[in-house]
């Protein structure tokens with residue numbers, strides 16, 4: 001098995017004096033645990049181990065389900081599945097991160113699981129796979145991940161994508177990354193009950209090492225953008241438990257659709273800022289603000305690609321600040337703790353980088369981009385300052401961009 005190092009570095013408030021605490025979790029540790037658990041549960045060795053990464057979105061939030069642009073990167077936290085085919089139609093899955101819970105079901109009778117909700121990602125993904133590529137049978141699977149759960153870093157998308165990748169590899173199915181992403185989204189939308197867009201599954205499947213990925217969420221066209229060598233991606237988990245995520249998310253999505261319908265367009269992708277502003281007086285204020293965020297955020301996302309390519313830190317800083325403000329004031333998906341983290345980071349970064357909330361909001365993480373030479377200075381007192389302001393502990397991760405499940409060789 002591959003012995004590559006994950007290079008996972010975690011900075012923790014528990015260790016604020018030596019904030020550069022380095023916890024080297026190796027990929028080989030995870031692979032060993034998976035293989036041992038597989039042998040223990042099934043009595044034989046797995047055929048293969050597949051991996052799909054989580055993601056951080058650098059800019060472009062709540063634009064994907066409006067047909068707009070997003071700019072995420074796949075990160076060095078992900079989900080791994082050890083698997084082997086079976087001669088019947090039974091799927092056995094063991095989740096090492098859920099106390100080794102084991103779930104079994106037949107491919108001929110896939111029902112929603114109230115008892116072990118995590119298994120619904122597997123069930124939903126296999127239903128979607130069977131609709132398009134039904135030529136597969138049962139499997140024994142063991143899963144383990146290290147994406148912080150509930151932090152807005154797409155642990156569920158990486159789970160869906162790795163399950164699809166595993167079945168495609170075990171049964172030699174001609175499954176593309178884009179197809180897998182669409183199936184993962186279908187699992188969420190139609191089986192799990194979350195009306196998410198396509199960003200998370202697309203980046204988990206199609207991300208590229210050292211690159212951010214500009215995705216046109218309408219055409220699914222991809223443009224990779226090489227991250228400058230000396231640019232660090234810092235993720236800070238506010239450790240605010242994400243509340244009301246699904247209901248508020250679905251409400252926002254409905255408001256965007258209402259705004260587009262009012263303006264006579266299929267989606268907000270088709271509306272310009274000038275058109276929106278011309279209709280401002282007639283549009284309900286809340287719908288105006290939601291649409292204003294979505295349209296301006298898509299523009300910022302394309303501008304960010306250009307700023308990254310130019311290595312223009314001042315512009316990156318401005319765009320990220322504008323994005324956060326828009327998510328706070330127009331889209332209203334931040335929390336006071338996210339706002340505090342972003343403002344602490346912005347103060348420390350100045351023009352040497354930017355910070356914003358990332359993902360769906362209502363808690364979770366913020367992302368900061370800065371030159372590597374600034375990381376130590378920026379992180380020196382961040383966890384202490386955040387704790388003093390909120391009473392909460394921040395987890396800090398230094399990340400880098402990795403390959404997606406369908407891009408890795």
Ligand code: GLA
Pocket residue numbers: 057060061062063064065196197198199200359360361
């Ligand atoms: C969640 C969804 C994505 C996207 C983001 C917000 O992560 O799963 O599809 O809408 O929120 O950008």
